[in-house]
Amino acid sequence: GDSVTQKEGLVTLTEGLPVMLNCTYQTIYSNAFLFWYVHYLNESPRLLLKSSTDNKRTEHQGFHATLHKSSSSFHLQKSSAQLSDSALYYCALRANYGNEKITFGAGTKLTIKP
Amino acid sequence: GGIITQTPKFLIGQEGQKLTLKCQQNFNHDTMYWYRQDSGKGLRLIYYSITENDLQKGDLSEGYDASREKKSSFSLTVTSAQKNEMAVFLCASSSRGLAEQFFGPGTRLTVL
Numbered sequence: 001g002d003s004v005t006q007k008e009g010l011v012t013l014t015e016g017l018p019v020m021l022n023c024t025y026q027t028i029y030s031n032a033f034l035f036w037y038v039h040y041l042n043e044s045p046r047l048l049l050k051s052s053t054d055n056k057r058t059e060h061q062g063f064h065a066t067l068h069k070s071s072s073s074f075h076l077q078k079s080s081a082q083l084s085d086s087a088l089y090y091c092a093l094r095a096n097y098g099n100e101k102i103t104f105g106a107g108t109k110l111t112i113k114p
Numbered sequence: 115g116g117i118i119t120q121t122p123k124f125l126i127g128q129e130g131q132k133l134t135l136k137c138q139q140n141f142n143h144d145t146m147y148w149y150r151q152d153s154g155k156g157l158r159l160i161y162y163s164i165t166e167n168d169l170q171k172g173d174l175s176e177g178y179d180a181s182r183e184k185k186s187s188f189s190l191t192v193t194s195a196q197k198n199e200m201a202v203f204l205c206a207s208s209s210r211g212l213a214e215q216f217f218g219p220g221t222r223l224t225v226l
Binding site: 001006009035037044045046047050090092097098100101102103104105106107 | 118145147149154155156157158159162164170172173204206208210211214215216217218219220
């Protein structure tokens, strides 16, 4: 079946350093859609980024990610971490258009320290 | 805009008890989802429904039932609560296709 792997469960960084959270996925479908959701403490998870286009960079709120179908990856990056970026980040996969099932990774808890 | 409400916010039950969690959305979305959130295990799909009266099993459906009697509501029943399933249960909804999911605030389940 479909799966999403987020290798890092916990990432702690100093403010101002670059952020990179890894996401790889497995599916038999070639037209997969990938998402990044962010879950701040005491809030509901919400969409941060999404993409279905191979090798195209997508950006939102200072974060960016590029879907690479050749390596089945969709890593989340930011050039300079802020304290307010501390949250739980989930990578998610919708395997193909018309399939309403969405598979989430285990999540990465990002903590930014001053 | 719209909103997803989940009731109750906190649910405390006894081991072996049958417990029901409720979710309502006013987005007029077709698809609704129930996820269980455990630390270190991410969001695991329990059930989803693509339309009224439809039910699709997720990866974690054993021990749970669901009901979608109206387009706007989706209920989840824990058939026999166990201590190892204390977690936060999140409801979400989305429209069809490449659409983002909108999440509710969650129900935190404690089993005594």
